[in-house]
Amino acid sequence: MAWTKEKILINIESLMRSKFTNPKDAFDYYDNDKDGFLTKADFKNLLKEAGVSSLIRGLVAEFMMKSFDQNNDNLVSWFEFQKAIKESGIKE
Ligand SMILES: [Ca+2]
Numbered sequence: 592m593a594w595t596k597e598k599i600l601i602n603i604e605s606l607m608r609s610k611f612t613n614p615k616d617a618f619d620y621y622d623n624d625k626d627g628f629l630t631k632a633d634f635k636n637l638l639k640e641a642g643v644s645s646l647i648r649g650l651v652a653e654f655m656m657k658s659f660d661q662n663n664d665n666l667v668s669w670f671e672f673q674k675a676i677k678e679s680g681i682k683e
């Protein structure tokens with residue numbers, strides 16, 4: 592079974608739907624230290640729960656960081672997260 596970008600997004604979307612009522616709940620949940628930013632490690636946790644294979648989790652987390660993080664500080668703020676979710680087509 593191949594992991595395409597679409598499949599990963601579908602998995603993330605279904606995780607969001609089953610576990611959280613809105614993206615902010617998801618963001619707060621994965622923001623472990625509650626500083627208002629997600630790190631690459633936080634994305635790995637999200638991907639783990641979305642059922643993404645451990646073999647590619649690191650790579651996908653890296654990819655998500657790069658596409659979500661707009662000011663290149665290696666952190667994803669709520670603003671960046673929200674924007675990326677809108678652009679990805681994941682419905683709120
Ligand atoms: Ca954090």
Ligand SMILES: [Ca+2]
Pocket residue numbers: 660661662663664665666667668671
């Ligand atoms: Ca950032």
